[in-house]
Amino acid sequence: MVAIPSRHKSLALLGGVLLAQVLLLAVQIKKDSRGRLIRVWAVSAASPFERGGAWGFGKVRGVWDHYFALRTTSRENEALRVENDALKLTIAQLQAKAAEADRLAAILSFKEAHASAPMLAARVIAVSAGTESRTIEIDRGERDGVTRNMGVITPDGAVGKVIAVYRDTSQVLLLTDKEGGAGAMLMNTRTQGPVGGTGEPTMVMKYVATEDEVKVGEQIVTSGMDKIFPRDIPVGTVLEVKNGNPFKQIRVQPAAKLDRLETVIVLLSQAPVDFPKDADSQNPQTGAQNSSATAPTAEKP
Amino acid sequence: MNETYELRAGETHIEVHKFYPGAILIVAAAALVLQASMPVYVPNLSILDLPLLVTIYFGLSRRNPSTGLLLGTAIGLAQDALSGPTVPLGFYGIAKTVIGFLASSIGAKLDTEHPAARFALIFGFFVLHQAILVLVRRLLLAQPEPWFNVHLAIAAGVNAVVGTVMFVGLDRLRRNS
Numbered sequence: 001m002v003a004i005p006s007r008h009k010s011l012a013l014l015g016g017v018l019l020a021q022v023l024l025l026a027v028q029i030k031k032d033s034r035g036r037l038i039r040v041w042a043v044s045a046a047s048p049f050e051r052g053g054a055w056g057f058g059k060v061r062g063v064w065d066h067y068f069a070l071r072t073t074s075r076e077n078e079a080l081r082v083e084n085d086a087l088k089l090t091i092a093q094l095q096a097k098a099a100e101a102d103r104l105a106a107i108l109s110f111k112e113a114h115a116s117a118p119m120l121a122a123r124v125i126a127v128s129a130g131t132e133s134r135t136i137e138i139d140r141g142e143r144d145g146v147t148r149n150m151g152v153i154t155p156d157g158a159v160g161k162v163i164a165v166y167r168d169t170s171q172v173l174l175l176t177d178k179e180g181g182a183g184a185m186l187m188n189t190r191t192q193g194p195v196g197g198t199g200e201p202t203m204v205m206k207y208v209a210t211e212d213e214v215k216v217g218e219q220i221v222t223s224g225m226d227k228i229f230p231r232d233i234p235v236g237t238v239l240e241v242k243n244g245n246p247f248k249q250i251r252v253q254p255a256a257k258l259d260r261l262e263t264v265i266v267l268l269s270q271a272p273v274d275f276p277k278d279a280d281s282q283n284p285q286t287g288a289q290n291s292s293a294t295a296p297t298a299e300k301p
Numbered sequence: 302m303n304e305t306y307e308l309r310a311g312e313t314h315i316e317v318h319k320f321y322p323g324a325i326l327i328v329a330a331a332a333l334v335l336q337a338s339m340p341v342y343v344p345n346l347s348i349l350d351l352p353l354l355v356t357i358y359f360g361l362s363r364r365n366p367s368t369g370l371l372l373g374t375a376i377g378l379a380q381d382a383l384s385g386p387t388v389p390l391g392f393y394g395i396a397k398t399v400i401g402f403l404a405s406s407i408g409a410k411l412d413t414e415h416p417a418a419r420f421a422l423i424f425g426f427f428v429l430h431q432a433i434l435v436l437v438r439r440l441l442l443a444q445p446e447p448w449f450n451v452h453l454a455i456a457a458g459v460n461a462v463v464g465t466v467m468f469v470g471l472d473r474l475r476r477n478s
Contacts, residue, residue: 010366014402017374021391021398025441028389037441 103263110155110265117230118268120144122152124261125169134177134197136160136261141168149228151267157234157255157275158182158222159264170266174258175235176203183226184235187219195220195235195252201259202239205250212248214241220252221275230272318362324474329355329376337383348456350427352376354464356397357426358471360404361413369408373401389442396433400426416465423464427457 029037107121122138140146142165152159152172160180164171173180174197181196184205191214193207208214218238224231234255242249267273332351340347356376360369377397381390404426413419431453438446 010370010402010406013367014370014398017370017398018395021374021378021394022441025389025391025395025437028391029442 100262106155107263107265114273117271117273119273120146120266120268122146122170122264122266124264134174134180134199134258135163136172136174136264138170138172138264138266139168140266141166141170143167145268146170146266151229151233152264153229153233153267153273154256154261154264156257157236158229159256159258159261161228162266172264175254176201176258181226182229182235183223184220185223186214186238187221188215189213192223192225193250194226201254203236203252203254205238205252206247208248208250210243210246210248214238214248214250216241219255224270227270230267230270232275233273234275318364318475320359320362320474321476325359325372328359328471328474329372329379333376333379333383336380348452348459349463350430350456350460352380352393353397353400353427353430354423354460354467355471356401357404357423357464358468360401361408361419361422362475364405364408366402366405366409369405370398370402373397373399373404376401392434392437392442395437396430399433400430403429416469419468420461420465424457424461427460428453431457 026037026041104121111119111121120140122140122144124136125139126137128135138152146162146165148162148165150162152161158175160172160174160177161182162170163173175182175195176197176199178197178199181194181203183192184195185192186208189212191208191212193205195203195205197203205220216238220235220237222229222231222233222235236252236254238250239253240249240251329352332355336349336351339349356369356373359372363369363372374394374397377392377394378390380393380397381388384393404422407413407422411418413422432448435446435448438444
């Protein structure tokens, strides 16, 4: 007697036989250039799980990296912050040294460019202790040939005059001091008038008649009439002009950076010192803004 | 050994037929050989699918789904092997496995001895067989294949007629009860 298999058995057998033949087909068939069909099927079937696995692994790794693995981050952050501060300090020191080197190079270049005019480079070693006076102290004195009323400049322009001389140091009265000043004139019109300090960062130009034409931004240079500065050394630029009676009220922006002096030049004589003419002085607006920008050009021979 | 068995399906008694030893093997082999050789001499005879008719017949007669599907598998794979390198092994095998299983399953529930029933079953199985082949070509092999055409309908009718006649002849191979 032959046993008749159950229907479930038959279905299982059917499924198994069909699957075996499908695989047999897959092993034989090559699909285009993608290899055997079974490989294409296998890759197609596995790739969703692989992608899902990669996505899940990436998520788990992201959670781990961004949440659980942050235990040492605080310490690392603190160490990096300290290191960052140290690096910032180092950078600041290097920048200061680079700036000083630039200044010294500018002074040297200026001196070499004016070899015929005896001058002496000096380092600013102190500034006035009070707010009532605007003076600086330089490291050159009698032993270096410095005397009273010698002009002091930078490659940017006039700074002031020597008012006291000691053995190894001297005191310089800045143009911006209430007692400071220099004989000056408008560069374009050659209108003369003394420029003096007010105790403020800016200066005033006096005794310019109301009818004289003065443009904001116009450059002002020394006139040489004060017997301290030679002619045509930049003093500043016109910052503001108001009509008055009988003279204009002219506010002047100093050409030299008087609040940031570190190295200056002491003029040992009244010999002329040639400053290149600033082309921008023809343009009042830009001339006012770029008055200090004339310095680099002044350094060039 | 008993020559027939009886399956009880409700009130209907359906016989499970046995055949002379080697009859199934010889008939299947003959069908495969004829299928491969006849079209050489009479090309139009390629419209017949003798291995399919044999699979249907023995499935309906034996009425055992497991043996029916295995017989269909064997005949189908043999037909694949004889069909040349362009037909992959399993192409006819899959289709005839399903037909063998269904024929056995239907044969276990219905009386398939009447010629009209046989004609209808052969016609239906032929169409289903062709549908499976198209499915395999389209889905598994990614090859274009039309779902239905007039030739298929004619072939189904011709095979149904030939099969109905052939089944009468094959009935003689049964052992008498």
